[in-house]
Amino acid sequence: MPGVRTTAIAVLIGVLIVQTWARLPSGWVLALLGLGAGAWALRAPRPWLRVPALALLACAWAAWRGGIAFDARLPRELEGRDIVVTGRVAELAQARADATRLVLDVDAAHLDGDPLPLRGRVEVSWYGAASLPAPCSRWRLLLRLRRPRGLLDPGGHDGERSALSRGTVAVGYVREDAGNAPLGDAGGFCLDALRAAVAAAIAHAVPDVHDAALLRALSVGDTRGLDNTDWAVARANGIAHLIAISGFHVGLAGLAGAGLVTLLYALAPTLALRMPRQPVQALAALAVAAGYGLLAGLALPTLRTVLMIAVATLARCGRRHASGSQALALALMVMLVVDPLAVLDAGFWLSFVGVAFLMACLNERGAGWRGLVHELTVGQWLMTLSLLPLSLWFFGEASLVGALSNLLAVPLVSFLIVPLALAGTAVLPVCPPLAGLLWRGAAWLVHGMWWLLEYLAGWPGAHWHLPAVSLPALMLATLGSLWLFAPRGIPARPLGALLFLPLLWPPRPALADGAFRIYMLDVGQGLSVAVETAHHALLYDAGAAYPSGFDLGAAVVTPALHALGIDRLDVLMVSHADNDHAGGAAAVAAVFPEATRWAGEPARMRMPTGACRAGQHWQWDGVRLRVLWPSAEAAPVAKGNQRSCVLLVEGAGGRLLLTGDIDRRVEPAVAAAVPAGDGRALILQVPHHGSRSSSSAAFIAALEPSLALVSAGWRNRFGHPHPLVVQRYRQAGIELLDTAEDGALAVEVPPEGVPRVLRRWRPDTPRYWRE
Template identity: 60%
Template structure:
């Protein structure tokens, strides 16, 4: 019979194989793997590891198929549904909308029931009522399938939707039938919300209250983008998301409580021996706190490990830490194999595995505790560095020091104070106020220090997007570095980090350039680089909620593509879908020159772009074709139109010009090869006139538009004009980010869109 560790590794390998597939196998194929795995495990004991692997493949493929089939049918996208459901998790109220997750109980379309089960994420615009978790609602929703932006370096929201069980996204329609329903109003999320509101009512400073809510019950609704940036710069995001260590602290409280009960009533040991009562109390306390923390993956992993140890103790059997970790992984994979799609799964299990393998106990006492704490932070920082870069595109070189300060303070002082305050909120609310006040002052002092450390050199460390082989080699190198003393040549583990630290980067020749039309939804952003220079043309939108595509898409793409500096930021005109993200980009690269078609509408100082401006980088010529002098107040027709000319081809960036400005732009093109065209105004009917297309004669055209956007861009009549001219059109809404290569000695060519280059079965 395979050990728990071998079984966990084989099962994990099988689950992972499925996640790399661009398409899932048919269900009958997955079904055949189950009896095959059972037969192999029964008849060939030596091959039971293979049986676990086949079980993992079949189980993950079947669960993936079920999850994808549960999504809203494509034929029903954009329709209005009458939904009855219950609010789960914690609703988020913003200035522009309230956002929440609804678990569907019943769905109706045109008066007929629809088979739609699962969770949907919903936005409620324009005066949403106060929403509480666990309440039931009848709502009229317009729904579509989960679909996100796909760009280099950005988060994969479609993968996240699959892992979270989201079957549709949508928004509330104005309807008199939208109303709450009677039903049970108690659930764990309701308790979390009540605790969060209790903290907010007793802590005067809203920011301190938000931090305390995050540390105590995982309620991050009050944290700003700046707070998350500080957390990432210090490598303490795991503490905000409730780390597994906090659950361990809660378990220790349970042990102490059992010890106190036995000390006060020794006769209770006659009915329940002390070791068994301590194990049960630890598991109970850990379970309650995990529920209050929202059952995140790190907390579930720790809870399962505590459960294994508690069951072993109650049955008077031994259990090592490695076996507990392996059994916890097996339990998670059997319950939900899609958990491997979450970054928390890997950061949690890999981090604990490294601590078990690399840390050696050095006796007891304060000196040994300090050594294990400091060595543990060093191990975690180095070991999780590759995974952090893989999932988030950035890491913190000051994380070891920050965690050395934050972990003991949060885990041994702030969280116990918060736990005590939460307990007093239910037992004696007046006594909770001074305890929570103390916790808030400690949080305030700690965050003040972390904010200062976030400005240190190395706090924000970016590397180009990692290749899988570089990730695996770096993890192996980290393991080699921290092998026990006596193992020779441990320093050679540093060499395995070289593919991660110095990834290969294509070198452009003089006269060559590359361009990426990023997927920013209904907006525009183009990233362009020559051998030594880089330019951003437009930066996407920024929304009232604070979501900024400049920060969420443009900057990650710059870092993922290995661009270390920016020379020029050009914003075509002042509309939000082009200019909203400019502040974020300019803040990250303050040395970059800035030009705009409508500088007066910008939220930062910019110079006017004018037809005739020109410069040259590495043999690539740049020339502004629009607006004419004195025409910087003409709305869309004030857009900076930029022509980029390399030895192998030309690219024309048009912003939102209309058919009124197109003739002048066509005349200004001059002689030369037909340029690749960025379709004006996202394919609006007011642009891309037939005469303009005939004058430019582009070999291909690119559209930057949002999926199922409310403007209907690109319009059908516009696409028909390009088709009639024989011009192929590619849309970021369909392709994801689109890369163009203009070599110095050959014709330009288009690489497959990011949605096709990064094909996975969960992507639309």
């Protein structure tokens, strides 16, 4: 058979091939592929001929597992129905400002008394929950569910991919029902209950709420007390891996276990006559590392470290030598066999690629304290640069101060804070006062560290954004990292920096004078449209912000602008102050403070804005922009939707009309204010998400748009766009694109010719896990 490293690479390639497919083959096709590949691997006359067979076998396995996970989702015909579910509370329930968030492992489901074949993980919100459901408790709940479906935007998070990797089969909320009640404890040992107990003890022992929240995250992986600001500080300093319990901490726990065995053998040397010390050390390291990994929630980095320690332990017990790269390769194969969908998670890549770089490049450590200093300094620069391409690929941002922040935070967290926190956890059952003392000492260190990190988060480069990274640029930059930090003897190592250039200067088609691009972002039931000319950009609306803390301005709009290469906003225009249009505006304004702000209802805005009025106009790069509504006469009396700013964008080859949420009462005045287009095509943002009270037949006939764009949420409760409105546009022969169906939309209006749709994010990037 091929070597373990070659085999691991072949298996990884086979699993990755599946993740590029838009559809999965049938089970029979996968079974035949698997059987054929297995027979080939067993009977191949040369070892190297078995490598492609192993890749095909891994391909069949990953596709089969992906198909099972996708088919386990809630049947489409049950979306929006009330289903009675009994299940066990998994993970730690989270109390938020608007609702309690919990995860249920469903073991039975019924609709109108009839059983349903729904099993798996369900994520729900419980509005008005009387108390926080205890971990592992069983409940009977009435749920309104739907299949996992996320927003799809440039630079955005793929929620459907994450749902598949987590095994989430449905999402929804708890309906009010007299039958909603606990069914008692699920029985047996509950690890999450232990985690919750330790987290509660820390919260009781540490007076400062924020320090306690950080310490709970570092100790048992309980991040429920951290808000968006905390995560922003962590990302700015590149230390999110520390908060999420890094594999390094698990490794230190394993070393502590081995050290305890060493101490035991030193105190009782005769134990060596009964059992060799080294296998016992290895088993103790594995037991302590696995125990800590379980206590921390067993995230991907911790699981990877536990698997590597398990490989080393088996080798030691079998009196064999396993190098670090072999242990990493075996851990990779085990993880891919157990869960091939792990490759869909960013943590998988950051964890394995980071360790692989350390093993490949940090091989000149030296001995003693000099070696430790070398590892902590050069190692941080290595991790920062080697993971920079992946960070930009997955998150659209990276931290240039991460190396310095990690240089300060890693030793403090790994050698002081975490050991104190774990010592407190260990003595909690026998001496709670001592546990509290240890936790307060750790919290004091956490407080000082976080103060410094907040300061560093304000440095230039802490939040470094680049346009969306292409796969070739990612691979070149990763190769450049490997070249830069290659062992001595590799020629021209500094030239590796040149391979980062495609990341820094990605190719972007330039806009000619008189041309503009339109990006209608997928913000669910809301609106956000970016308009870009050759040297200027405008954002019209910014989506919603919710009491839970989820802000589409921060989560979708600003990442999308960065991914599109828009690093400056000249104008932020908010049509009116309803949440689905204005909620995310403050988050956008915080990132682009230089933008001039106008709004249809400035008095209702959460930030200072000027009032948009008919007659305002300006010109950018041969493109004319004019506000058509509200008029000076209508502004004092119009309210809500009727006060929406209406903006006309006119290029040399076409026009765009942004209408906000105007309705039939305003449409005649707007249509009259739109000048003749001299044959130029008109692109229309469908008013009010396609509600029945807008897009009158007279309005459509007066404007005669060639393309209509509607922004609406998938299966939204308002029924937007209304079927009658859709019918009106189709009867008029107008192409209608909908973000609910298509995801984000990109349209270019050239100076000559006709406008063309550049991209529809959902149909143009199909994947088997997307609806």
